[in-house]
Amino acid sequence: MGNSEIDDELNAAIRASDSPSWSVRAAAGRHLAAYAHLPAATDVLRRLLLDGQDTAVTQETAEALLERRDTCGLRLVLAAFADADHDSSDHLNDAIICSCLQSDEDRAHLQLLCSHLTSDPDETVRAEAAGLLLELRPRGER
Secondary structure, rough: OOHHHHHHHHHHHHHOOOOOOOOOHHHHHHHHHHOOOOHHHHHHHHHOOOOOHHHHHHHHHHHHHHOOHHHHHHHHHHHHHHHOHHHHHHHHHHHHHHHOOOOHHHHHHHHHHHHHHHOOOOOOHHHHHHHHHHHHOHHOOO
């Protein structure tokens, strides 16, 4: 795929993120997750993670970011916790459970990603990663 095709897809997803329809915004979040490493997508993804109109957008976007299984996606989800209201926080947490804790392998991978993010430049991300690491420890080790 050439750069102009990527730019066209990225711009179309960014435009869709402003839709009045929650399902179109959720689809945009899923699509934009593939571009989470690009600055043009980061602010839009953050807005979708904190969608004030429908928590389905929050959860769909978070799940798509977490399905990347990398620090980039997890970082955006953890950063969103700082500004999330109670409902959005619940859906961000649900996305972590649904996407990252289905097996022991998933849990180990999430722990590895969190351990990398405990040295992130963003204090919020560091704190959220450290807190999640603590939650992931077996009960006897907490």
